[in-house]
């Protein structure tokens with residue numbers, strides 16, 4: 001008889017814009033949170049495409065195409081517990097090489113989806129998300145799915161705090177004593193939400209923590225509108241918009257077109273809102289010892305947000321801070337663990 005395969009511990013940050021996976025060997029994998037109902041209607045040409053560019057999954061008796069498709073929006077309230085979410089996470093696990101293996105996972109919910117304003121946990125929402133990722137997903141092309149056998153859910157910005165205070169030296173955790181006793185504000189600028197967690201002496205300060213429903217997807221929506229307006233297009237592929245956000249150029253009608261002014265204007269609107277929110281929560285930051293920015297938005301808005309606080313910092317590879325923290329939580333902190 002075959003030896004049972006050892007479960008692989010993973011941090012899975014299944015955000016509205018991108019799904020990020022942190023693996024115990026140090027690898028970090030990301031895929032866009034992009035998929036849609038139905039078969040892909042694309043044939044991949046054998047020998048040219050080596051990556052899993054598009055794959056089809058069945059969850060809840062519905063077929064989803066995930067990957068290089070013009071996806072449907074993940075920006076709906078039930079996304080965290082949806083079949084689309086399970087299909088996208090399964091695709092990320094396949095890309096991470098976890099197909100056919102049992103998985104122990106920690107994922108997250110935004111602060112305000114995890115806690116009520118009085119600091120008590122939203123147990124129904126947390127349990128709903130926890131149970132959702134344990135449900136089976138089938139790979140339509142016959143590949144073996146990764147099966148999540150254990151799953152815990154933690155608040156997203158708090159995951160980034162674990163990443164900030166726990167150093168992982170080749171599987172040996174070391175608590176950074178200095179960081180763990182200080183008052184730290186973590187700001188996670190994501191796609192749909194910006195999450196705040198203020199932790200002082202290892203206690204979460206609920207008054208200054210929480211989520212705001214603003215993020216880089218607002219910038220993308222404004223940019224999509226600008227591209228449509230300039231070329232009188234009825235719709236524009238979300239992948240075009242993502243490229244324009246990152247490079248300032250949109251590739252249309254066989255040519256690159258400069259959209260850097262529109263990108264700057266759309267970022268400016270978001271920055272103004274986030275600046276007001278951040279000042280509202282933290283003031284000028286006098287009451288905390290450090291302000292730590294994470295998330296894809298920290299990358300996209302780095303130039304401006306690094307001027308906001310004299311004691312501000314941007315995490316290394318900020319897009320992966322939550323996923324790394326989720327993996328550290330799973331391996332070194334989780335008490336009701338597997």
Ligand SMILES: Nc1ncnc2c1ncn2[C@@H]1O[C@H](COP(=O)(O)OP(=O)(O)OP(=O)(O)O)[C@@H](O)[C@H]1O
Nearest residue numbers: 015016017018190191192193216295296297299300
């Ligand atoms: N290097 C980069 N340059 C510009 N933009 C980037 C870069 N990396 C990521 N982004 C953008 O940052 C945005 C937010 O990414 P992130 O992965 O943090 O969102 P998310 O976690 O999926 O969203 P949420 O936390 O709201 O669920 C994405 O829309 C992406 O386009």
Ligand SMILES: [Mg+2]
Nearest residue numbers: 015190191295
């Ligand atoms: Mg996020």
